[in-house]
Amino acid sequence: MTLLDVNDLRVSFASERGPLTVVHDVSFTVGTGEVLGIVGESGSGKTVSLLSVLGLLDKRVTTVTGQVSFRDQSLLDLPDREMRKIRGRDIALISQDPMTALTPVHTIGAQIAEQIRAHEDVSRKAVRARAVELLRDVRIPAPEQALDRFPHELSGGMRQRVAIAMALSCNPALVVADEPTTALDTTVQAQVLDLLRALRQSHGSSVVLITHDMGVVAEMADRVAVMYAGRVVETGPVADVFNDPWHPYTWGLLASIPPLTGPRQGRLYSIPGMPPAPGTALPGCAYAARCPSAMPICQTPPPEQGDGAHRALCFLDAGQRAKARPKAGALA
Amino acid sequence: MLATVLARLAQMIFVMFGISVLVFLIFFATPGSDPAARIAGRNAAPETVEQIRREFGFDRSLPVQYAVMMKRLFVTRDLTSFVNRGQKVIPQVLDAVPATLSLVAGAAVLWVIGSLFVGVVAAAMRDTVVDRGLMILSLIGISMPVFWLGEVMNLLSQSRFHDTWLFSWVPGLGYVPLSESVGGWFKALVIPWITLAVLYIGIYGRILRANLIEAYSEDYIRTARAKGLSPTRIMLRHALRTSLLPFVTMFGLDFGALVGGAALLTEVVFGLNGVGRLTFHALQNLDLPVILATVIYASFFVVAANAVVDMLYAVIDPRVRK
C-alpha cells in the first residue's frame, strides 16, 4: 500500500539572479513498511525534496509545485495548522547533524516530552515513563538519569539515538532519516543502522533513508532512488539496481566502492568532473557532461527507460547498456 | 560551579583594583597642575592647599598616596569637600543612592520588557510593516541623546501638555522618596524611566531581533518544527530561550553605560537627587573630592553588577555550568 506518493515535485529558491530550481520533477513512492533509500551527492537535492514534502522550507523564498499525497491526503496545500499535526506524529524527521539538532538549553527529557504532549493528551508521569521506554529502546544506558541530561553532556552517537527516540515517540507511519550516520564514526554508524533496522521491525514504520553512501543503501533499503542534479535518474528495487544498474551515474557510484575481492586498486575511482551548479538550465541530460557514454542526442531531455519497478532517465536502451557499461573493475 | 564563582569574584576584585588605580592616576598624577590645588578648588587659601598636601600625603610616594586615598574613601570615609566646606562626601554619596537605584532599576525593568516585546514581535513578523516600523522606531530611539529626549519629555509633560489628561498627573521635577509616598515616588519616576529605557529598548530590540532571526536558521529549530510544535512555542521556548544568552551578557555591559552615563544625564534633566546629579553639581563647582567619590563608588557598583550578571549567566546557560 502506498503511504507517500510524490509526483513531479519541483522546488525553486528565490535568489538575486531569479528563481533557482533545485529539484526538477522528482517522483517517488514509499509503501507501508518499506525502506526507500535516496542516494546522491551533496547538492543533488535529496534533502531539499524531503524537506519540501514536510513543509519545512521557508515559504517566503521557496516555491514548491507538484503533487504530494500522504495516505491519500494532499500535503502541499495543507494549511500549516493541519501540517503540524502530521509532522512529528505521522511523519517524523531525523536530522543530519546530531550535534546541532537538539536545543541546547532544554534537557532531552523535556524535548522528548514536548513532542509527545504536542500530539497526545497524556499525563506528565505517563510521558516521562514513555520517554524512559523510548530511550531504552534506542539502547541509551541509564535512561532515567539520561532524561535529565542536557544535549551537550552526550556524545554524538548518543544524541543521534535521542533524535531517533524523539522521532519514534509518537509511532509515526513514516520516518525520514536525513543522512543519520554521516556525522558519526564508522563503529557508531553500524550501531545506529542496526538500531534503525530493529526499530523498523518493532514499530513497523516506513523509512525514507537519505544518504550518499551506497553501502548503507545496500544494507538497509528495499528500494532505492538515485538522484543527480535535482532529478531522480534511476529507481527500483535494491537488488535490481545493484545487480543491473541502468544509468551511467549509478555505474559511477557503484564503481567508487572499493571491492572486497579481486585485485587491489591502485587508485580509488571517482567520477571525473563536477555536478552542475543548481539553477543552471541544461537543455538535456544533466549528467551528459560527465558521462562516458554520452551521445549527441543527450543534449535533449532524456526519456524514461523501463515501465515497471525499475526505471532510469537515460537514452541508453537495454542493448546499448550492455555494451556501454564497463566491466567490473575496469574503471580502476 | 564554586570554582567559577570564585574565579569570577577574583577577576572582579582585580578589575576594581585596576579602576581604583586608574582613577587615582587621573586625579592625582596627571601632569599639568598641582593636585592639591585642584582638590582645594578655586580661590583656596594657601593654608588649605598645604593642609590638603599633608592630609593626602602628596609629600610622600605615589603608592602611599594611593593607600591614603583608598583609606579615606572606604575605611574612614572622612573625605571632605572643600567647595562646600567640611561637608563629608561619602555620606552625601550614600544618601543619593536610593534615588539613582530607583531610577536605574525601574528603567532596567522597562528596558527588558520593552526590548523583549520589540525583538520577539519584529522577528516573528519579519519583513512586514510591523517589523520595519519597529526597527525604524528603534533606530530613532538610539539616535536621540538621552538628555535631549528628557528635555523634550519635560517640555511636553511639564509645560505644553501639562494641563491635559495626558500629563496632568506628572508632578514637578524632583525625586520623591519611596518612604515618603509610594504613589508620589512612582509618578515622579515614570517619565524618567521611559526616557532612559527608550534608548536601550532601541538597542536591544534590534539585537534581539537579529539574534532570533539567526537562531531560526539553526538546526534545532528545524527539529522543533519537524516535531510539529506550534510557532509560538518554537519562538518562545526554543529560539528566545537560546537568544537570551548574548542578551544577558550585553545587558551587563550596558548596565554600566546606563549607570555611568545615561542615568547621570537623566537625573540632571529631571532634577532627581541621585548620585548623577550630585556629580553634575560637583562638576560645575569643580569639587574634585565629590567627583572622585562618585566615580569610584559608581564604577565599583557597575563592576560588581557585571560580575553578578556573569554568574547569573551560568544559571541560564547549562553549557557553562561545569
Add this chain to the structure above:
Amino acid sequence: MSLPADSNQAAASPVAARHLAAVSARGPWALAFRRLRRNRSAVASVVVLLIVVLLTLLAPVYADYLGVDPFRSNLRGQIEIGGEAVAVMQQSTTGLGLGVTPIGPTWNPAGYMLGADNQGRDVAARLLYGGRNSLLIAGAATAICLVLATLVGIVAGFLGGVVDMVLSRILDVLWAFPVYLLAISLSIVLLTSTIDLGIVTITAGSLALPIFIIGIIYVPYVARPVRARVLTLRQSEFVLAAVGLGLPTQRILRHDILPNLMPTIIVFVPILLALAIVTESALSYLSIGVQPPDASWGTIIQDGQSLLYSRPAVALAPGIAIVITVLALNVLGDAVRDALDPRGQVR
C-alpha cells in the same frame, strides 16, 4: 523556516570557489561597494550626511550673509520683521513681567530663523557653527580612536604572550570603567590643568581636549574586536605560511594582516562617529566638553535649557540636528556592516 545546509553553495564547483578566493583583494571590496550602492537607505543616509556637512561648512558664509557675529552678545539688537523694527530681547510677558525673553523663530532665513538665545544671538547661525565643531570633534576623535585601537589590537594580537596578557588586562580594566565616568574624570582634571607636551600646549579651553578624551575612552571598544580578529588572522593558513617562510614581520603586517583587518575597522567608522557625536553633546551639555566661547550642538542645548518652556526652539533645534545626523550614521553603519561583515563580529 530555514534553508537546509546543502542547498546552493555545496553544489557550486569548489574549484571555481578556490579560484575566486585567490583573486586579488579588490574582489571583495568591489562586491561590498556594489552591495552598499544598491542599498537605498544607505545611499539616502550618505546624502543626508553630505548635506549636513555642507551646511555646517557654510557657517561662516551664512554668518556673513546675516551680517552678525553669532558669538557676540546682541542684547540690544533689533531686526526687521514685516517692515517693523523689533527688539531682539523682548519684555517678558510671563510671570511678573520683569525679565526679558528673546524672540522666537521668525522662520525667515534672512535673520533669526530659529529665534535668539539668552544672549540675543542668532540660533540658526550658531547651530551651523556648533555643527562644525561637533562634527570636527567627532571626526578627529574617531580617527584617533581607530588609529590607537588598531595599534593596540595588532600589537596584542600579533605578538601574543606577555605583551598580549598585559594589554588585555589593561583593556579589560579600561572597558570596565563606565565610559562616561571615565570621560568625566578626564575632563574635569584636564580642564583644570594645562598640558604641556613640549611641542604643543593644550589649554583648558581647547577643542583638543574633547577630541582627545573621546578618542581615548572608546579605544577598548574597538581594540578588543580588532585584537580578536588579529588573533584569528594570525592562525590563518596564509599568515602561518608567511611566518614559516621567514618573511619580515613588517611585511606580514602590511600585506596580510592589515588588509584583512580593514573590513572590521571600516565597520566601526560610522558607529564611532555616531557615538562620538552623542558623547560630545553629553559632555558639552554637562559643561565639561566644548567650552565657551566655542559652541557645539551640546552647548546650545545647554543654552536652551533655561529657555526650554518659553523658547523651546533653542534646545530643540540642535537636538534634532543630532538625531538626523546620528540616525543617518546608524543606518549607514548597518548597511556597511551588512556589506562587509555579515557574520556580525561588531555590535
